Amino acid sequence: EAQVTQNPRYLITVTGKKLTVTCSQNMNHEYMSWYRQDPGLGLRQIYYSMNVEVTDKGDVPEGYKVSRKEKRNFPLILESPSPNQTSLYFCASSFFQGARAFFGQGTRLTVV
């Protein structure tokens, strides 16, 4: 089954404790991206990757890192989480940028 898998689905952490949210897709998509969803703000892109070893900043990259060492995986790293990063995060992939996007089920992160 074609899917994008994110883990964990829910995470509560403390300020400053490094965390990683994993994302994996099984569709051989070249393009992957991370979004955060906040009430009234819709989806905002954090980072995206056009292909392996190619990543770039989206609209709200501050406080986040990503890596794309292999095609299927695109982890999101918060080196020092802060409360303003409390949000719902989505990973998405597509064959190319602008094509139909497939989304993971989301990770609800709370930073206290």
Next chain:
Amino acid sequence: GNSVTQMEGPVTLSEEAFLTINCTYTATGYPSLFWYVQYPGEGLQLLLKATKADDKGSNKGFEATYRKETTSFHLEKGSVQVSDSAVYFCALSDESNYQLIWGAGTKLIIKP
């Protein structure tokens, strides 16, 4: 720059009512237009799309027509069901760099 504007929600309707969710856009050239749906607790999934002017996208009883003259892509359904309760996102794919630009989302609540 490019942008997508959706009507603010929540939109509350009774079952079998007619639905319209407005979406207008600002873009140069001829972007592709999308509607995505997010059911409670899930990631977004593509509902329908249109890639050129006057195209009509349709799926699951929903329709939207790409109107270049009014820069609109309004989502319609003739008779909504409780199971249509979700958040609906309008988006465009920029013609030049294919970046997806998202609206803020419209929450739809259908009461039995």
